[in-house]
Amino acid sequence: MKTLKLGAMALVLAMGQFTPAAQAAGGKTLETVKGRGTLLCTGHDGSYLGFAEVDDKGNWRGLDIDLCRAVATAVLGDPSKVTVIPISWAQRWPALQSGEVDLVIKASGATLSRDAELGLQFSLSYYLGTTKIMAHKELGIKSLKEADGGTICIPAGTTQQQQIASYTAKLGIKLEPVLIEKTEELEQAYFSGRCDLYTQWGPVLAIARTAKGKVEEHDILPDVLAVEPEVIVLRQGDDNWVDIANWTLSALWFAEQEGITSKNVDEIRANPPSPEIGKFLGVTPGIGTGLGLGDDWAYNVIRKVGNYAEIFDRNLGAGSPYRMERELTALWNAGGVLYPYLID
Template sequence: MKLVKFGLGAAAMALIATGANAQGGPTLNTVKERGTLLCTGHDGSYLGFAEVDDKGAWTGLDIDLCRAVATAILGDPAKATVIPISWAQRWPALQSGEVDLVVKASGATLSRDAELGLQFSLSYYLGTTKIMAHKSLGLSSLADADGGTICIPAGTTQQQQIASYTQKLGITLEPVIIEKTEELEQAYFSGRCDLYTQWGPVLAIARAAKGNVDEHDILPDVLALEPEVIVMRSGDDNWIDIANWTLSALWFAEQEGIDSENVDEIKADPPSPEIAKFLGVNPGMGTPLGLSDDWAYNVIKQMGNYAEIFDRNLGEGSPYKMDREMTALWKDGGVLYPYLID
């Protein structure tokens, strides 16, 4: 079975567990035998999503989602191995088996699906592609920037998005294509580029990190709305199911008020059969996926629910203080929702 690949607006589907799934698919079995989950990291810092500190430790939303999947499978977030890979090399690395998952702020696109033969999870973050400009230029929108220079991250959807958008506006910009995020931001903030196009959250974080918010405008233009997804090789439905159910577990726990602090108390006295099954008190949560029945409990106990993960990496518990906006639960006005547990 091939799940719906496009993100947060897709209707939740009932996942039918087969006998093959109960034994685990080929990727799951490989990960279990290896004893570690191989995930993409960034070849540098992508603040809030993947960062490396001066001791070589990884943090970020993308990193924690990789660790959540590792915990679901192997019971320990430390069994996630993060491999730094450039934007352009993430697909060859996935296709060759160098990594098991791409969790790298990657959007779901037709070409990646139909031409590269990749499959996507549900979306874990919904963001817009925006443009930042030096305030001194006095721009009110991108239409005022004809003839300017624009920094664009190499190997990303932003290259096509800016090309399409400028064509629609009838303006010409000189692109400056750079691979590494740090070098890209240095080019913009040093004045080499008039403009900088990126995923909106990255622009906001970069501007805040520089400490000179008032010197840079994020223009009102929206180039694209992009659902960020976990990307996997095609042909292993069990692996797609595991990624989707891991995300769903993070959202279900948040919805039900289950977090890393109270999960043991709730497990000791579950308020409903649904939650009893979710936490592994009653059987059935893991076997259909080839996992232990307490896999979701392990994830929430060690990684927290989605709100906890978001808060420590991007929200109030982070240096970036970002709002959830559309990436909130349905009950809070956002677009995230969990699958049903029956």
């Protein structure tokens, strides 16, 4: 998988009056991606364990990365046709607005200001997580109210800044913020003792203390600062592109719901058990027509990337080092909140 620095990509996309960036920003993202032959997807500017990790050879993996691959497969038929562009939290919106990336899949929440003020649009939520706080066990802190006057590491340029400000104001306490943008540097500051507390998206905290081998040395406090739906973020004004993002997610959930996996999809396609599944797998025409895609797009996604359960398990769940439970990010029929659209 190719990786290209943002500055170089900006230079390429700035050339000419009718550039791919300009076309994408004007509502022709699908046409632009097909013409380019690769999907430009945001990556984290460093590791965000379980969601976006890059090894020393430049290979990316993680839940967010696999969702980029799923969209690329739906559009281009090939999960390798993704260019992952490392972008900071603060620069993800300018990069999207300018057309330098086609979408943002970067553990990003849907908010009113991002919609109404920045002109962004959101997909369905692909992960529902809570914002939590971790504390050094030796401090003996049982809830955030007991941490008045302490220091707290906060990821700069994220919704956690506003969430901690609002929550501490409600509690009537004051904390000294330590704002750091890169996740690795933020975690180093916390684990080295520079901060008493660390606020982050709950899954990131759980993964961080597991990865460090320090589960017994750090407590995740019971306080819940916010419940945040993580979404694919897109530009407003390109409804077809938003539809493609939503139907790609729905395909992952529908396949899981129906027991269709990367291992059995060919067998099921050869003898579909229902008209709905026949249409979903492209045996019966129609699933791609209104989206500007081929009728085999969902079949390709499941065969080459897997259903949502497969993606979750290998990146966050039982098949990963983190062994996280799905919790709310399970399907509706397994105690969670995810559900697919109907295939009719």
